[in-house]
Amino acid sequence: MxxxxxxxxxxxxxxxxxxxxxxxxxxxxxxxxxxxxxxxxxxxxxxxxxxxxxxxxxxxxxxxxxxxxxxxxxxxxxxxxxxxxxxxxxxxxxxxxxxxxxxxxxxxxxxxxxGQVGVDVELVRDKARRISTKFLAADELAAAQRVGTDAYFTLLWSAKETLYKLAERRGLIFKEQLLLEPFTPASAGEIPMVLRLAEGQSRHRICYSQPAAGYVLTHCWEPGAPTATP
CATH class of the missing domain: 3.90.470.20 (4'-phosphopantetheinyl transferase domain)
Known part of the structure; x- marks a missing residue:
């Protein structure tokens, strides 16, 4: 089993x-x-x-x-x-x-x-790199291109998927409303992110790790709803 x-x-x-x-x-x-x-x-x-x-x-x-x-x-x-x-x-x-x-x-x-939960597991492929202009803001894309690996692009996609699930809102625009803040990539850690909604924005921390070679895992559990700020 x-x-x-x-x-x-x-x-x-x-x-x-x-x-x-x-x-x-x-x-x-x-x-x-x-x-x-x-x-x-x-x-x-x-x-x-x-x-x-x-x-x-x-x-x-x-x-x-x-x-x-x-x-x-x-x-x-x-x-x-x-x-x-x-x-x-x-x-x-x-x-x-x-x-x-x-x-x-x-x-x-x-x-x-x-509370609120979000989880995403992804097989590392070149897909996230190929569609990166669709889900990364200009500054996020520039930072990702400096790292340049498929694993890194996949991690960023996964983090945004997790925040999207946590938000429970349909129709969110990944490159405009699910925003990454600077972080130092490692084998495991946290990615600070901002969720922008019409009623304000909130901050979140997405945990990430590698469950196996060639995979990334991101997750977030928040016991209480975050307070949105204008």
Whole structure:
């Protein structure tokens, strides 16, 4: 069972990582609510996409068991309008929040009782570099080009994805509203960021690490809503 890690960020928040080696059928057998999930599985997804989708839900159940041992009826659903995952079922706190991500062989999940969560795992590729002008502001792009590696561009994309999930706002413009502040890249650390909304801006710190060679992981859990400033 390749549950790679469950990291308790606090008494009310757990970050999980799953290294996927199983087939989609094997992952489906690990879910306690197999029949409901079979109906929720994206019908047009191929075997690889199905495996990623199922791994995220198996991981969410493992993290939930650590947070809420009395919630055997947990079900992970997706909001029809936004696609964001949410939790329901007996024993699940009304304030429960969840963020899921998958890429390549890895799945990540961040669950908490209250607050805001965001998580993203990415396979390092040249894609983030190729689309960098679409998601990086001019000063961010200049700084990224000085570093120049695919891993760095992928990290910046992942950090913005995590903040986007944390914000829970549709239609945000990555290069204008999800802004990076200067930081010194390392194998693990924090990236300071600013979220700009119509009602003001707020500051956030996105944690990052390398779960395996060729991958980056970013996450953020905030127990209370940040105060926006004009």
């Amino acid at each position: 390749p549950l790679h890690r469950l990291l308790r960020l606090s008494p009310t928040a757990v970050l999980g990582l799953w290294h996927r080696t199983e087939t989609a059928a094997a992952l489906g057998a690990l879910l306690p609510a197999g029949a409901p999930y079979a109906a929720l599985l994206p019908p047009t997804a191929g075997s690889e996409r199905q495996g990623q989708w199922l791994a995220g839900r198996v991981l969410a159940h493992a993290a939930a068991a650590a947070l809420w041992p009395g919630a055997p009826g947990l079900l992970v659903r997706n909001d029809a309008a936004t696609g964001r995952p949410y939790l329901e079922g007996p024993g699940v706190p009304a304030s429960a929040v969840v963020s899921l991500s998958h890429s390549g062989e890895w799945a990540a999940a961040l669950l908490a009782t209250g």
